[in-house]
Amino acid sequence: MKTDTLDTRVSHMRPNPPPLPQAARPTAPALPGAAPGPLSAEDLATVREAADLRKKILKTARTARGSGTTSLVIGLLALLCSAISPSASAVLVSLSITAIGIIEITLGNRLRRGDPSAGRNLAFNQLALLGVIALYCLSQMLGYDAQAVKNSILSPEVRQVGTNIAAGMDEIVDRWGALAVYGFYGLVIFLSVLFQGGMAWYYARRGRYARRFHQSTPAWVLDLLGRTDI
Numbered sequence: 001m002k003t004d005t006l007d008t009r010v011s012h013m014r015p016n017p018p019p020l021p022q023a024a025r026p027t028a029p030a031l032p033g034a035a036p037g038p039l040s041a042e043d044l045a046t047v048r049e050a051a052d053l054r055k056k057i058l059k060t061a062r063t064a065r066g067s068g069t070t071s072l073v074i075g076l077l078a079l080l081c082s083a084i085s086p087s088a089s090a091v092l093v094s095l096s097i098t099a100i101g102i103i104e105i106t107l108g109n110r111l112r113r114g115d116p117s118a119g120r121n122l123a124f125n126q127l128a129l130l131g132v133i134a135l136y137c138l139s140q141m142l143g144y145d146a147q148a149v150k151n152s153i154l155s156p157e158v159r160q161v162g163t164n165i166a167a168g169m170d171e172i173v174d175r176w177g178a179l180a181v182y183g184f185y186g187l188v189i190f191l192s193v194l195f196q197g198g199m200a201w202y203y204a205r206r207g208r209y210a211r212r213f214h215q216s217t218p219a220w221v222l223d224l225l226g227r228t229d230i
Helices: 002-013 041-084 088-112 118-142 146-153 156-161 163-216 219-225
Strands: none
Touching (some): 041 118, 041 163, 041 219
């Protein structure tokens, strides 16, 4: 009995072994195939693709608002000029350009809010602007009247006093008038085809990005990036 008591006392007096350092402690092996985070690699790729499409859509919306604002200002200035010098065709063209500018701004806001049809409508709006410009230029070319130009340059009173001056001006109009009018309005049509046609192609292409964003992007990614204002 005394021996057991002595052995027990000796065991209590022995010092405890020091704890193992952190690096020496055994760790549980990682499970094979475990994801590094809450999203898989496929999920992250989907988010990145959706964010890239969203960035392009927002850039297109900003372009539409800027272009629409420019058209609106031009239309209002043209309307002011037509009010000073009334002309039915000038008033009609000014109102058309103003309306097209307002529509473009509205469609740009709709595209920003995620309307997938806004890109296609923006393309049609640019084609409508091209049609208005082309029709106005053609009407000016077809309605060219050399005699009306001569009378607008020199009044009848001046023609009676300075016959030599009138003859010289008439010769210039006969030689260069038609060329100047057809050349100027033809150039305007050409530049409008390039610019408005290019803008229509740009909006149509970016409209496909918007449709792709909403058709191929999962709902949880739309919630992550924002549904109401992309």
